[in-house]
Amino acid sequence: MSTEERVRTHFDADAARFDAIYDRRKGPVRWFVDDVWRGVVQKRFELTLDLLAPLEGKRVLDVGCGSGRYCIAFAQRGATKVVGIDYAPAMLELAEGHASEAGVSTACEFRQAEFPGGIEDGERFDHATAMGYFDYVADPVTHLERMHELTSGTIVASFPKSGDFRVPLRRLRFKLNGCPLFLYSRPAVEAVFRGAGIQSVELLDLGRDYVAVSRKR
Numbered sequence: 409m410s411t412e413e414r415v416r417t418h419f420d421a422d423a424a425r426f427d428a429i430y431d432r433r434k435g436p437v438r439w440f441v442d443d444v445w446r447g448v449v450q451k452r453f454e455l456t457l458d459l460l461a462p463l464e465g466k467r468v469l470d471v472g473c474g475s476g477r478y479c480i481a482f483a484q485r486g487a488t489k490v491v492g493i494d495y496a497p498a499m500l501e502l503a504e505g506h507a508s509e510a511g512v513s514t515a516c517e518f519r520q521a522e523f524p525g526g527i528e529d530g531e532r533f534d535h536a537t538a539m540g541y542f543d544y545v546a547d548p549v550t551h552l553e554r555m556h557e558l559t560s561g562t563i564v565a566s567f568p569k570s571g572d573f574r575v576p577l578r579r580l581r582f583k584l585n586g587c588p589l590f591l592y593s594r595p596a597v598e599a600v601f602r603g604a605g606i607q608s609v610e611l612l613d614l615g616r617d618y619v620a621v622s623r624k625r
């Protein structure tokens with residue numbers, strides 16, 4: 409199986425568990441595990457919304473959109489066109505359901521595709537995000553380069569740190585699940601941006617992840 413097939417199989421099976429991290433109604437044990445172990449998921453979500461504000465009238469691309477939590481939040485904040493791309497059907501099914509519940513189905517379009525594919529001819533965006541995505545991508549430069557080509561404003565992307573205390577257990581968990589995991593030092597993230605032709609990037613340290621921000625204007 410290719411890297412892509414293994415990642416897709418993993419997230420197709422794991423969609424509901426991953427999405428539940430965003431659920432605020434949960435018992436104390438689940439809350440503790442999600443907060444200590446996966447607290448970065450919520451932190452990077454709130455940070456991204458702050459970094460991209462204001463979103464009124466914007467077109468946003470969300471690469472590896474998963475269950476659509478970002479897409480929905482962008483649309484709720486006034487983005488007029490949000491395209492979420494993901495290759496795991498179970499994730500997109502959740503995304504469609506959440507968008508419909510939130511009343512933002514018109515602004516959100518979810519596409520089942522393998523990025524860098526899934527983009528229509530001549531399509532362009534103000535902003536692009538890829539959160540919890542580069543953890544699973546073998547060729548990050550090509551993917552970031554495509555995001556850069558498609559975007560006139562800001563790119564926000566997370567990269568899991570190689571030096572975090574959670575790494576050994578996280579590696580083990582992914583190994584047991586048969587899913588590849590790619591980790592980064594600060595210089596490695598900077599090299600990915602340079603490789604993609606982006607000279608200026610700011611790295612914010614969220615503990616488990618770096619959040620990289622690059623603004624064209």
Ligand SMILES: C[S@@+](CC[C@H](N)C(=O)[O-])C[C@H]1O[C@@H](n2cnc3c(N)ncnc32)[C@H](O)[C@@H]1O
Nearest residue numbers: 419472473474494495496499521522523539540
């Ligand atoms: C950890 S989830 C993150 C979901 C969402 N961005 C979030 O943070 O809530 C990563 C997602 O990326 C998707 N993915 C990984 N590589 C992909 C690729 N090349 N094309 C499309 N989707 C991809 C997986 O299917 C998975 O749903």
